[in-house]
Amino acid sequence: MKKLLFSVFFTLLLSALVFAGGQQEEGSKEAVKKKIIIDGGGGIVQFNSTKSMEKTDANPYPYNELETLCTEWEAIHPEYEVEILDQSYGGGSDKIIPLLAGRKAPDLLFTLTINAADLGGKGWFLPLDEYYDKPNPYIEGNKKWKDIFVPSWFDAMSFPDGHIYSVPLDHIPIGIIYNKDIFEKAGISSLPESFGELMETQKKISDAGFIPYFPLYVWYDIFLEGSLFADLLPQIDVLRPDGWSDAEEIVRAYKKGIWEVDGVRNREYFRMLKEKTKYYPEGWQSFDAFGNFLQGKVAMMEGVGIHLRMTRDDQQREFNFGYMPYPLVTKEDSPFGGKGIVRGSAGYSSTWFLTNSAKEKGTVDGAIDLMMFLTEPSNNARLVNTLEAMMPASLDAEVSPLFEPLVDKAVEDMNNDFCDWHVFNSWGYLGSEYYEFFLQLVQKYELSQITIDEALAQLAEQTEYTVEEMIQKNNWDTSAW
Amino acid sequence: MLKNYKRYGQYYLLLLPAFILLIIFSYYPSFSGLIYAFTNWDAATASWVGLDNFKKILNDRILKESVSNMLILIGAGLVIGNVPQIFLAELLFNLKNRRLSERYRFLFTLTSLVPMVVIMLIWTQLVLNPSPEGLMNSILLKLGGDAKGWFGDPQMALFSMILVGFPWVGGINFLIYLAGLQGIPESVLDASKIDGCGTMRRILFIDFPLIRSQLKFFIIMGIIMGIQGFGFQLLITDGGPGTSTMVPGMWMYKNAFKYVKFGYASSIGLVMFVSILIVTLLNLKFIKSTEEEVG
Incomplete structure (x- = not known):
């Protein structure tokens, strides 16, 4: 009996091997294409x-x-x-x-x-x-x-080694979707056009008993950083002058003291990041923003194309909605503001x-x-x-009518000589470890777990480590800086 | 030896495939991890860096925070994974009506059929939803309290994780404790009755010592799972908000698969392995099972 079991087991094993080999051979005969x-x-x-x-x-x-x-x-x-x-x-x-x-x-x-x-x-x-x-x-x-392709967005796809490895298929329509009915109830007649107006609008909506504003991602944080650092571009964008700061240029800016992690400008950035969250609801980190927006409880929500489409198509929606570009950071909002960033698209995605x-x-x-x-x-x-x-990546491709107002806004901003979305995003281009560290740190700061001094001290430590690692990993010739 | 081989050779051969698979999928990755812990392996190349990864561990702020979170979760896990289960097992063990006892046992075990992911989602999306309409927040507001941020509040995120599954009764732990109680010889229980031993005294001086094997097993497993585990973080919190729910396992995973620092992740894994080994040895040394105590 035992010998029989033993023989059956090995016969099965052998058959499986022979069958697998046969399959492969048969497949290879057919593999003409x-x-x-x-x-x-x-x-x-x-x-x-x-x-x-x-x-x-x-x-x-x-x-x-x-x-x-x-x-x-x-x-x-x-x-x-x-x-x-x-x-x-x-x-x-x-x-x-x-x-x-x-x-x-x-x-x-x-x-x-x-x-x-x-x-x-x-x-x-x-x-x-x-x-x-x-x-x-x-x-x-x-x-x-x-x-x-759009030259600056195309360049922003380059890796730290300077080469391009990918092909873009689309770019991201982006802005703020808002509930017109809540705006009316709160007595708001005009859309906010600056950071200060955005905060005033949030206050009015909050006073009217609604959740005023909600992000789905850190889009506006990127926009804010670009707005506050854009005027440094001539000093940063020097290795490959193309209208945005790549990884090597950001690291060089850090080494040369142009980008100071614990400097006044970055402190201002952190202050505004926190101010933006002033009217956010309790537990906003795990809040179902989009669900609540569709239920008519949130007045403004940062959204990309898919949210605009879903808002339009939602059968349960009982409010009118509109779409607005991000409010700019003006000189009145911050001494580092005043430089416009192109709205309407956040650049290539897929x-x-x-x-x-x-x-x-x-x-x-x-x-x-x-x-x-x-x-x-x-x-x-x-x-x-x-x-x-989404919107097609090719410049001459037609855009869906749903996103045409966004394209118009992007074109208008470009004509006004606004800077590109990627003009300066320190934490977006220094690797995923730095990226996650930054987001965790900002969350802690925004939720008052740490002070701004602690946040900037921790960020400075991580930046020093990341910068050295980036130089070593990419073999950048620092003498050419 | 040769005689033994001739006699049992076929059995060794039948074991061989399983053993080969174990070597390939269990032993080889573990042992290669030991070596990679001393390199800067990035999934493509690896250079020897000596003890650099371990020096980095000593200065890793997030790892330190994650260890502290892990200790809280292990402590809470040991309490909620055992105390309610033992309590429930005792209640059922003392229930005189056998048919009712069996029905209750069935009902309490039934809860373990709900997949853990479903439980996590129910608790995060419904029970501890931070909006005023969340179940717990609705209750708090009705009682005149304030709505809480739960998983979105760094001060409450760990506590919210611990709350998941409340009242933490039922499941496998409960069944094993109940089986342990049912395994106590009738003669011992009869003797205690004759000696006039009350229920509480019996639980403390007879039941507990005689289910010590089960308790030891669950303590060791609870610690091991607590050090290794990061399923909740991976599925729900991502270690946040900030790093408020980060644990070493999640930090190791992030270093490996998000930051492509497999060498450093291996060194975190090695430290976790050594920690588990030490804690298990200490457990084995200081917590005696029933058999060891008797023997």
């Missing part, structure tokens, strides 16, 4: 096809535009086959590091540039600089592929990286061609606008 695998993820919404194209309550936004475009591209390039994952990995480094380290990532992988900066320099992503200097064959008369898997499989050229096809303005508009959550 080169397969490009796409993760399909995005910064705010995914491009993966929905399970069904039937619009229902459970599936309110059926989508398969990426799949359709890939099928069209396959028809032009029969030597390739494109596979889009059913579900994106979401760009989280905990998911993608094992894939990249094991060379099993999709050929085109989504992750946010802010997450990816720590993953650079390991050979996991392929630099795309040379491809961006070539013409996009799908756009008539195009000389360089990179010409179809960035797809070409991975080491593509290099190993020999699909690099195909994947690049596919990305050129997807960023061709009319294709880019189809890819992005169907979702009504």
Whole structure:
């Protein structure tokens, strides 16, 4: 009996091995086409096809535009086959590091540039600089592929080593969604245009018994930092003068004492960060802001395109809503204010990286061609606008009517010579450890766990450590500074 | 030896696949982690940095805060994971009506079928929701108190975590304590009755000493799980607000998978491993199980 069990076990094991080997061999005989695998993820919404194209309550936004475009591209390039994952990995480094380290990532992988900066320099992503200097064959008369993107936003995708590793597909519509009915009840007739007016508006709404304002992310914190540091740009943006401060330039500014962590300007930034939270409700860190906004309890909510779409489409909504750009920081608000920042868009969001898997499989050229096809303005508009959550990355692509007022505002601000959204964001470009440290620290300060002196002292310590680490990790030549 | 192998060789061979899988998936990662703790491994390359990671641990402010949070959570976890369970097990053990006792046992065990993630979400989204409509805040407001920020308030976030699952009765711990009580020989209980021992004296001097094995098991496991655990933080709080719910496990995870500092994360893991080992050895030395006490 025992011998019989033993024989059965090993026969099964052997059969499994032989079967697995046979499968592989059979598969390899069929592998005539080169397969490009796409993760399909995005910064705010995914491009993966929905399970069904039937619009229902459970599936309110059926989508398969990426799949359709890939099928069209396959028809032009029969030597390739494109596979889009059913579900994106979401760009989280905990998911993608094992894939990249094991060379099993999709050929085109989504992750946010802010997450990816720590993953650079390991050979996991392929630099795309040379491809961006070539013409996009799908756009008539195009000389360089990179010409179809907003130059400063495009530059802001560069890694600390100076190379560009990703292709942008969309950019983020951003601003403040507000409840018109609450504004009326609170006797507010004009929208706030400056930080001071925003605070006055919050007070009036709070006095009327409503929650005045709520953030969903730290968008306005980025906007505030840019507003307060923008006038230092001529001193900071010197290594690669392009209208924004990259990681090396920020580190150089720190080393040269231009950006002082415990200086007066940063102290002002922290003061305004806390002042902004003055009328926030108890426990705001775990508050369901959007849910409460839709229920008509919150007057203003920072939101991106998807929130605007969801507010518009919400069947339960019983109020009228509007959309306004971020109030500027004026000289009256702060001695460091007065420099405008472009509103309406927060720059590129869904960035797809070409991975080491593509290099190993020999699909690099195909994947690049596919990305050129997807960023061709009319294709880019189809890819992005169907979702009504983002705006296409290509400059000439049409924008969804829902976001047109935002684009108009961005263009108006650009014409007024306002600075770019990325003009100075110290904690956004010094790696994810510094990024999280900053956010934790600001939370502690805003919730009065620590004083401003303690906050700035801790930040100074972390900055010193991060700066040295960045210099060492990126082999920056400090003598050239 | 050879004779033994000939006789039992097939069994060793049958064990081999499981053993190989254990080596690949359990032993190899653990032992490689020991080595990586002395490097600056970033998932692609690793250089030897000696004791640098451990020096950094000594100056790591967030790690220190997380250890203090962990100790509070372990202390609270040991109390709420054992006291209500023993209390409930005693109540049911002393219930004379056997049929009723079985029904209660069923009802109390039923709660353990609800997935922990669901319990976490119910508590964060409904019970301890910071809005005035949150269940607990509604009660507080009705009673004339103020609404609390719960998980959004750094002063209350840890306490809110401890509150999750209140009144903390039922589940596996309760069943094991009840089984321990039911395992006490009838003769011992009869003897105590004849000697005129009251319920409280019996609980203190007979029941407790005789369920010490279970208690020891839950104390050791509670400490180990408390040092290792970070599920709640990963799913709900992310260690915040600020670092108010950060624990070493979460900090290790963040260093590895968010900051790509696998070497430093390995060194935190090594320190956690050594801590668990020391605490377990101390437990084994100072808390005697029933069998050890008798034997």
